[in-house]
Amino acid sequence: MKIVIINYGAGNIQSIKFAIKRLGYEAVLSNDVQEIQNADKVIFPGVGEASSAMHKLRDSGLDKIIPTLKQPVLGICLGMQLMCNSSEEGNTTGLGIFDVDVVKFDDTVKVPQIGWNQIVDLKSRLFKDVEEKEHIYLVHSFYAPICAETIATCDYGLAYSAALKKDNFYGTQFHPEKSSDVGEKMLENFLSL
Numbered sequence: 001m002k003i004v005i006i007n008y009g010a011g012n013i014q015s016i017k018f019a020i021k022r023l024g025y026e027a028v029l030s031n032d033v034q035e036i037q038n039a040d041k042v043i044f045p046g047v048g049e050a051s052s053a054m055h056k057l058r059d060s061g062l063d064k065i066i067p068t069l070k071q072p073v074l075g076i077c078l079g080m081q082l083m084c085n086s087s088e089e090g091n092t093t094g095l096g097i098f099d100v101d102v103v104k105f106d107d108t109v110k111v112p113q114i115g116w117n118q119i120v121d122l123k124s125r126l127f128k129d130v131e132e133k134e135h136i137y138l139v140h141s142f143y144a145p146i147c148a149e150t151i152a153t154c155d156y157g158l159a160y161s162a163a164l165k166k167d168n169f170y171g172t173q174f175h176p177e178k179s180s181d182v183g184e185k186m187l188e189n190f191l192s193l
Contacts, residue, residue, distance in 0.1 A: 001191065003027040004039035008060055010053040010078065011045030012177070019177035023188055033065050040071055041191055046078025050102070050142070051090025053078055067095050072193040073169050080164060080171025081142060089142050098164045098171065100147040109157035111141040117154045119162050119174070119182065124151040126163065126170055128189050134182045136162065136174035143173065 003020060005013050007029040020027045020043075027043070028035065036042055044066060046053055057063040066073070066083075075083045084094045087102035094102070105111045118133045136154070143160040146153060152163035154173070164171040170190065176183030 001025065001040045002038065003041045003043065003191065004030050004036050005043045005045060006036060006062065006066075006079075007031050008053070008056045008062055010048045010056055011076075012047045012175070013045055015175075015177045016043060016045055016076065019183065019187060020191075023184060023191065025191060031060050031062065033061065036062075036065060037069065041193070042066075042069055042071060042073045044073060044075040044079040044083070046076065046080075046082060048078060049090060050078060050081060050087040050092040050094075053082060054092050054094070057082070057095075063095060067097055070168060072190060074190050075169070075171035076177075077140065077173060077175055080173055081144065083164075083169060083171050084144055087142060097169050098144065098147070098149050098166055100144045100149065100161070100164070102142045102144050104142050105157065112139055113141070113156050114139050117156060117162075117174075119152050119154060121153045122151070124163070124165050124170075125193065126165070126186055126189050127152060129185050130182055135179070136176075136182055137178040138174045140173060144171075
């Protein structure tokens with residue numbers, strides 16, 4: 001199986017690569033369009049600020065390629081947010097894969113949300129063998145509201161999308177590479193799609 005982690009200069013790619021290696025697989029870091037298109041599975045990470053990350057995707061042409069991919073694609077954290085229609089962070093237009101707009105938490109909660117939270121309302125094969133209320137690791141100030149494509153939720157002052165799915169595209173607001181057993185199960189489930 002060929003697993004490609006998109007390397008566009010805005011991701012925690014090494015920790016994801018190590019998490020996949022712990023599961024017994026090898027992943028390639030790449031921004032090569034043909035290599036990404038020919039992969040069996042694609043992981044789209046993201047750490048940082050939305051507008052600068054989208055700028056990097058546009059500069060490399062990956063903003064046009066990612067939405068056309070036919071194999072399973074997993075967006076992580078900012079990667080998931082960039083797969084949405086837009087983000088309030090930097091007034092950014094996203095890839096438009098998930099039909100939801102990313103917004104900032106209001107001032108009733110401390111931002112960023114950093115640390116462990118419980119995941120609930122699990123609705124996908126992505127969460128096979130994951131129990132309701134298991135703990136996941138998050139670091140974010142912006143979130144995707146609950147929408148038709150929500151497949152898991154968290155609560156931080158309000159319920160929001162912890163994971164999204166549309167067709168072959170999946171996204172997690174949380175970091176599976178840092179979420180111990182839950183993250184490993186979820187990554188293994190993604191790789192077995």
